[in-house]
Amino acid sequence: MAKHILVKGIVQGVGFRPYVYGLATRYHLRGWVCNTSGGVEILVDGQSDALEQFIQSLQLEKPSLATIDSLEISEGSSLTSPGFEIRESQDVYGAYQPLSADIAICPECERELFAPNDRRYLYPFINCAHCGPRFTIIKNIPYDRPNTTMANFPMCDRCRSEYGDPLDRRFHAQPIACPHCGPFVELRETHSQFPTTDPRISSIEIRTSAILKARRLLREGYIVAIKGLGGFHLACDASNPYTVAELRDRKGRVDTPFAVMTANLTVIASVCEMGWEEQRLLAGRAKPIVLLSKKKQTPLQPYRVSELVAPNLDTLGVMLPYTPLHLLLLNQTDPVLAREPVPPILVMTSSNFSEEPIATENQDALRRLSPLADAFLLHNREIHIRSEDSVVRVDKGSTVYLRRSSGYAPYPVKLPFEARPTLAVGSELKNTFCLTRDRYAFLSHHIGDMDNVETHASFEQGIRHLSHIFRVQPEIIAHDLHPHYFTTQYAGRSDVHPIGVQHHHAHIVSCMVDNGLDDRRLIGLSFDGTGYGTDGMTWGGEALIASFVNFERFAHLEYLPLPGSDAAIRFPWRIAVGYAHALGMDIDELPFLQTVEKQALQALRRQIDREISSPLTSSMGRLFDAVASLIGVRNESTYEAQAAIEMEVWSKPYVPTSQPYTYSVEKTVHGITIHLHELLQSIVEDVRAGKSIGRIGANFHRTIADMAIDVCHRARASTGLNEVALSGGVWQNQILLDLVRDGLRQKNFVVYFHKQVPTNDGGLSLGQAVIANHVIAKRFSTVHVLSV
Numbered sequence: 209m210a211k212h213i214l215v216k217g218i219v220q221g222v223g224f225r226p227y228v229y230g231l232a233t234r235y236h237l238r239g240w241v242c243n244t245s246g247g248v249e250i251l252v253d254g255q256s257d258a259l260e261q262f263i264q265s266l267q268l269e270k271p272s273l274a275t276i277d278s279l280e281i282s283e284g285s286s287l288t289s290p291g292f293e294i295r296e297s298q299d300v301y302g303a304y305q306p307l308s309a310d311i312a313i314c315p316e317c318e319r320e321l322f323a324p325n326d327r328r329y330l331y332p333f334i335n336c337a338h339c340g341p342r343f344t345i346i347k348n349i350p351y352d353r354p355n356t357t358m359a360n361f362p363m364c365d366r367c368r369s370e371y372g373d374p375l376d377r378r379f380h381a382q383p384i385a386c387p388h389c390g391p392f393v394e395l396r397e398t399h400s401q402f403p404t405t406d407p408r409i410s411s412i413e414i415r416t417s418a419i420l421k422a423r424r425l426l427r428e429g430y431i432v433a434i435k436g437l438g439g440f441h442l443a444c445d446a447s448n449p450y451t452v453a454e455l456r457d458r459k460g461r462v463d464t465p466f467a468v469m470t471a472n473l474t475v476i477a478s479v480c481e482m483g484w485e486e487q488r489l490l491a492g493r494a495k496p497i498v499l500l501s502k503k504k505q506t507p508l509q510p511y512r513v514s515e516l517v518a519p520n521l522d523t524l525g526v527m528l529p530y531t532p533l534h535l536l537l538l539n540q541t542d543p544v545l546a547r548e549p550v551p552p553i554l555v556m557t558s559s560n561f562s563e564e565p566i567a568t569e570n571q572d573a574l575r576r577l578s579p580l581a582d583a584f585l586l587h588n589r590e591i592h593i594r595s596e597d598s599v600v601r602v603d604k605g606s607t608v609y610l611r612r613s614s615g616y617a618p619y620p621v622k623l624p625f626e627a628r629p630t631l632a633v634g635s636e637l638k639n640t641f642c643l644t645r646d647r648y649a650f651l652s653h654h655i656g657d658m659d660n661v662e663t664h665a666s667f668e669q670g671i672r673h674l675s676h677i678f679r680v681q682p683e684i685i686a687h688d689l690h691p692h693y694f695t696t697q698y699a700g701r702s703d704v705h706p707i708g709v710q711h712h713h714a715h716i717v718s719c720m721v722d723n724g725l726d727d728r729r730l731i732g733l734s735f736d737g738t739g740y741g742t743d744g745m746t747w748g749g750e751a752l753i754a755s756f757v758n759f760e761r762f763a764h765l766e767y768l769p770l771p772g773s774d775a776a777i778r779f780p781w782r783i784a785v786g787y788a789h790a791l792g793m794d795i796d797e798l799p800f801l802q803t804v805e806k807q808a809l810q811a812l813r814r815q816i817d818r819e820i821s822s823p824l825t826s827s828m829g830r831l832f833d834a835v836a837s838l839i840g841v842r843n844e845s846t847y848e849a850q851a852a853i854e855m856e857v858w859s860k861p862y863v864p865t866s867q868p869y870t871y872s873v874e875k876t877v878h879g880i881t882i883h884l885h886e887l888l889q890s891i892v893e894d895v896r897a898g899k900s901i902g903r904i905g906a907n908f909h910r911t912i913a914d915m916a917i918d919v920c921h922r923a924r925a926s927t928g929l930n931e932v933a934l935s936g937g938v939w940q941n942q943i944l945l946d947l948v949r950d951g952l953r954q955k956n957f958v959v960y961f962h963k964q965v966p967t968n969d970g971g972l973s974l975g976q977a978v979i980a981n982h983v984i985a986k987r988f989s990t991v992h993v994l995s996v
């Protein structure tokens with residue numbers, strides 16, 4: 209008796225075929241297993257009870273990295289050949305499957321890396337069937353060595369025998385390598401002309417010389433560009449304020465927080481607060497940057513992080529080494545490496561000038577990054593697709609994605625309906641794009657802010673690559689309504705049916721699908737920075753009644769002028785002055801304006817009166833900026849939302865005792881408008897009365913939370929809806945999220961917040977794709993939309 213089994217899901221690059229081999233052998237079954245571009249195919253022949261046990265175990269004992277989405281079992285033709293074999297992979301026309309993300313080095317490989325008698329001792333490219341690069345080296349499917357950037361490295365005899373041995377943990381590990389046959393590192397100093405020679409087949413001293421030298425340079429305060437898994441990092445000693453200041457200066461980053469990589473968890477524990485959930489994330493297989501609360505530094509503390517690493521913030525982004533190369537750079541105990549001690553906490557920031565994408569190619573890096581780095585730690589394994597580090601935070605025991613990229617992309621989000629082949633191009637900031645087919649939404653890695661040609665190129669390359677890998681030929685292209693976005697223009701150039709999707713509608717639907725909800729009406733609070741409204745204004749403080757197909761604007765903040773348009777975002781004092789002027793408030797004597805020239809103030813007001821480049825906005829993000837500036841947090845933001853983020857830090861201690869200010873609500877035929885004059889006037893009076901930034905800031909947070917809850921009450925009263933989805937960049941504010949979520953739950957609302965994708969614009973393309981699918985389905989009603 210024989211069975212043919214087709215397994216779909218994340219089943220390639222995760223040790224699945226060796227696992228099937230082991231299982232078949234255990235149950236004495238004949239047959240074969242094979243990777244195809246559509247999944248893993250198995251034919252098993254043997255006793256019927258053994259076959260049944262095999263199929264049961266197949267799901268129960270699967271490798272931890274594998275996800276089985278479906279098993280299709282049919283009768284197979286009986287086999288005459290004995291034994292079980294792993295067959296050559298097959299490319300099935302049009303077939304596709306989800307791909308594994310890159311996986312951090314596993315404990316077994318780490319043990320071998322530091323075992324002096326192992327043949328891969330201190331070898332920076334050690335990996336196995338359970339760890340190593342995947343997404344960033346794959347050029348095509350099925351996932352096999354010739355389809356990866358490892359194709360340039362013919363295996364030596366010993367690697368080949370491990371690769372072919374079903375009992376070896378490197379059985380069919382596609383990136384398998386060793387010091388004799390695999391990639392190698394070299395160190396180049398920016399001003400040296402002579403590349404080092406091929407260090408292969410030589411002594412351990414020569415093989416590790418580049419790493420030892422990098423460790424010395426880092427210790428001595430130099431900045432080293434390091435080629436990682438998805439691109440280059442710039443690294444330096446995080447405890448050395450001079451070096452960190454130099455790095456800021458060279459990168460043109462005034463205050464943007466840098467992430468750090470530490471030697472181990474003990475080092476992290478000495479500088480940050482860390483719960484069980486955070487430890488699990490830090491040490492897990494995705495190894496993202498985790499935002500942790502900083503500990504107060506004391507003179508007795510064994511390790512230090514310069515205040516310049518994440519200035520004015522109470523959190524620090526921390527990650528652990530996730531490649532063997534990182535481990536070799538940060539190791540504190542190995543006798544060979546200990547010859548060059550290295551600081552246990554390194555700044556590890558993506559290597560680019562302010563807005564460009566992260567560098568991935570050696571020549572490109574040497575050209576672009578020479579002004580930034582004193583030396584380059586390079587290697588010759590090519591990065592096919594760039595991927596930046598993911599950034600996450602733990603919120604009440606669950607993971608919140610602030611940037612979903614390395615280690616997570618391109619794992620799909622499962623859809624509650626059968627989707628058409630669709631490309632959603634995402635937003636202009638924190639861009640990701642999304643491809644759908646069947647019941648999968650493949651959200652891309654982080655592309656970045658679409659304000660330079662390098663990012664445009666990276667966006668287009670990413671779309672070409674992932675559409676090819678997932679065999680998606682889009683029938684629909686979903687885009688934002690903003691006519692000037694690069695992504696909108698890109699959609700316009702395509703010959704596929706374009707569908708414009710309102711920005712905040714997309715946010716809310718993204719949150720719905722993220723929570724596995726099917727199509728329904730619910731209340732959506734989209735509190736955000738900037739999004740193009742259907743009336744041509746800039747929206748962002750919106751309460752919607754939304755479904756997958758359409759939305760009503762139930763309530764919004766009143767429109768106020770944004771003098772200088774997007775440029776005002778960098779200078780929150782301009783927003784504060786603009787709002788106050790439009791509301792007829794006199795604020796000239798407030799402390800925050802004492803450093804602003806009178807002429808600049810007058811010019812700004814004239815600009816508003818004459819309606820020159822002063823678009824009207826209902827943005828919640830801008831209201832936070834305005835208030836932060838008004839109460840004296842800062843007048844200039846050197847990175848996105850800096851003023852609002854610092855206001856949150858000041859406000860935290862005062863939240864438990866905070867009191868709301870008043871605001872007024874106007875009901876019109878077009879919905880509810882929330883007026884801000886009373887709120888801003890009360891804040892100005894508190895500033896005049898000398899109340900602290902933290903006290904006023906906490907009261908302001910409390911007011912916005914009350915406002916949000918009040919709007920939901922009104923929406924429930926008029927529609928009977930009881931579910932609320934929270935989405936948009938402002939929900940990254942933890943104080944607001946906690947107050948609103950708790951407040952709504954106390955009033956028996958069901959509240960949804962993001963679980964798998966970011967609440968900021970990094971999650972937008974998911975909502976765009978879902979809306980476009982449903983709009984098309986409704987328009988033509990030829991697509992059968994299934995609900996779960």
Ligand SMILES: [Zn+2]
Binds near residue numbers: 316
């Ligand atoms: Zn491994």
Ligand SMILES: [Zn+2]
Binds near residue numbers: 367389390
């Ligand atoms: Zn080898």
Ligand SMILES: [Zn+2]
Binds near residue numbers: 736738936937972
């Ligand atoms: Zn947005």
